[in-house]
Amino acid sequence: MSTCVVTGGAGFLGSHLCERLLAQGHRVICLDNLDTGSLRNIEHIRAGGFEFRNVDITEPVEIEEQVDFVYHLASPASPIDYARLPLHTLKVGSYGTHHMLGVAKFKRARFLLASTSEVYGDPQIHPQPENYWGHVNPIGPRGVYDEAKRYAEALTMAYHRQQGVDTAIVRIFNTYGSRMRAHDGRAIPTFLRQALQNRPLTVFGDGSQTRSFCYVDDLVNGLVALMESDAHQPVNIGNPDEYTLQQLAETVIEVSGSKSEIVYEALPTDDPQVRQPDISRAREILGWEPEVSLADGLARTIETAGRERLTGETD
Numbered sequence: 001m002s003t004c005v006v007t008g009g010a011g012f013l014g015s016h017l018c019e020r021l022l023a024q025g026h027r028v029i030c031l032d033n034l035d036t037g038s039l040r041n042i043e044h045i046r047a048g049g050f051e052f053r054n055v056d057i058t059e060p061v062e063i064e065e066q067v068d069f070v071y072h073l074a075s076p077a078s079p080i081d082y083a084r085l086p087l088h089t090l091k092v093g094s095y096g097t098h099h100m101l102g103v104a105k106f107k108r109a110r111f112l113l114a115s116t117s118e119v120y121g122d123p124q125i126h127p128q129p130e131n132y133w134g135h136v137n138p139i140g141p142r143g144v145y146d147e148a149k150r151y152a153e154a155l156t157m158a159y160h161r162q163q164g165v166d167t168a169i170v171r172i173f174n175t176y177g178s179r180m181r182a183h184d185g186r187a188i189p190t191f192l193r194q195a196l197q198n199r200p201l202t203v204f205g206d207g208s209q210t211r212s213f214c215y216v217d218d219l220v221n222g223l224v225a226l227m228e229s230d231a232h233q234p235v236n237i238g239n240p241d242e243y244t245l246q247q248l249a250e251t252v253i254e255v256s257g258s259k260s261e262i263v264y265e266a267l268p269t270d271d272p273q274v275r276q277p278d279i280s281r282a283r284e285i286l287g288w289e290p291e292v293s294l295a296d297g298l299a300r301t302i303e304t305a306g307r308e309r310l311t312g313e314t315d
């Protein structure tokens with residue numbers, strides 16, 4: 001049985017990843033300080049091989065056990081969170097990533113960094129392949145997140161090249177599913193909350209900006225496939241089906257059977273106009289591609305998360 005460390009394992013993506021790894025027979029040590037995650041996301045996990053440790057990874061991390069895989073997901077991830085925690089976001093990307101790469105180095109474990117499509121900033125080419133270096137505003141409100149992730153990528157490659165650590169980098173594009181927080185400010189949980197309450201859906205700008213949305217099960221398949229590969233270069237994982245925010249709002253209304261209308265609000269600063277992954281590399285080296293359509297994934301999210309959690313009534 002191999003042992004996986006999952007940082008951020010009590011968060012949205014991390015908790016789904018922990019479940020998958022346990023189902024595959026791994027032992028899982030979940031490190032989380034519950035900044036944006038919650039014990040509620042992991043309270044149903046009863047497998048004997050699972051252990052939660054309340055740890056802030058910006059402080060040095062000590063793990064006694066042998067470790068085979070380090071999945072490094074800890075970081076504030078929604079714009080609301082990193083606006084509230086700007087210094088912490090930079091520290092998690094820098095000190096936190098140093099500490100976890102140190103664990104991987106001394107345990108001779110394979111390390112996977114959860115990076116983001118935000119490293120491409122407001123992209124000048126479309127869709128975005130991994131060899132695009134990005135167009136990021138380092139001093140704008142999103143800079144703390146985007147630059148923390150860019151630094152974390154540079155650090156990961158330095159540990160690989162200089163210290164021989166076995167590393168992988170995944171650039172995650174927008175992902176959704178159960179356990180997103182109803183008030184985390186991201187488009188899908190916001191629209192679902194509003195639709196299920198029959199309140200107006202608030203689209204920023206004129207709704208013509210595009211995004212691509214990956215269902216969480218597809219994303220977890222991609223993370224595990226990348227960890228099990230021997231790739232070291234960044235790999236985009238996301239769903240290339242591209243929707244305008246207007247189309248997303250209409251799909252949420254349709255799938256949820258809502259009576260809501262759509263209203264329009266001012267665009268946030270540095271909101272990217274387009275976002276779509278080029279997943280040729282993931283297809284080629286991992287044989288991975290998403291399987292769940294947007295309408296199907298939204299229906300599954302409503303079914304698995306439940307109305308109360310999606311409307312924030314039980315937050």
Ligand code: NAD
Nearest residue numbers: 008010011012013032033034035036037057074075077175
């Ligand atoms: P999340 O906020 O639900 O999970 C992040 C977890 O990290 C939380 O449980 C939080 O408590 C934990 N954490 C934060 N700081 C910590 C610290 N110092 N020590 C220990 N734990 C800490 O967010 P998520 O959506 O699950 O994102 C997980 C990862 O995936 C993040 O690194 C994020 O940047 C990346 N990502 C997510 C998306 C997406 O669409 N969800 C897209 C791109 C990248």
